[in-house]
Amino acid sequence: MRQAKQALLVVLSAVAVGGVISGSQSNRAVAGDSSQHLGEAVSPSTPEQLALVEHLRLKGALFYGAWWCPHCFHQKNLFGTEAGQRLPYVECDKDDRGRQRCAAAAIRAFPTWDLNGERREGVLSLEELKIWSRFGPAAPRTKPQSGSTTTAVP
Secondary structure, X not given: OHHHHHHHHHHXXXXXXXXXXXXXXXXXOEOOEOOOOOOOOOOXXXXXXXXXXXXHHHHOOEEEEOOOOHHHHHHHHOOHHHHHHHOOEEXXXXXXXXXXXXXXXXXXXXXXXXXXXXXXEOOOOHHHHHHHHOOOOOOOOOOOOOOOOOEEOO
């Protein structure tokens, strides 16, 4: 019985490692590098999602994340497929260059948004991003609450 449990653990470990390796090959992104991505969003983008992502890019916003972070994928998924591919995304854990860039930016959790030196940690709704970035008609400036939708940087 003990050998069967050990064999099962070996098989499960191999499956998990295989999933991480194959996932790492398809779930990576670097701002400005469209050949790598954080996984694909599951639905098409709306015109409003596309307009918001272009607004964020023009404002200089950056979205810091990691290819393995489920909250980062959720954040991207809020934008839909096309807008999600245009996000100003910085990959923090694909290679040494990204790790150094995120360390220099003092990123503590994923996802982290930076807009002109002002930070927000955690998944932000599209509405929170609109208000924070002053998208569309003048909106009251409120600070979104950070919740448990972050992944701590190891």
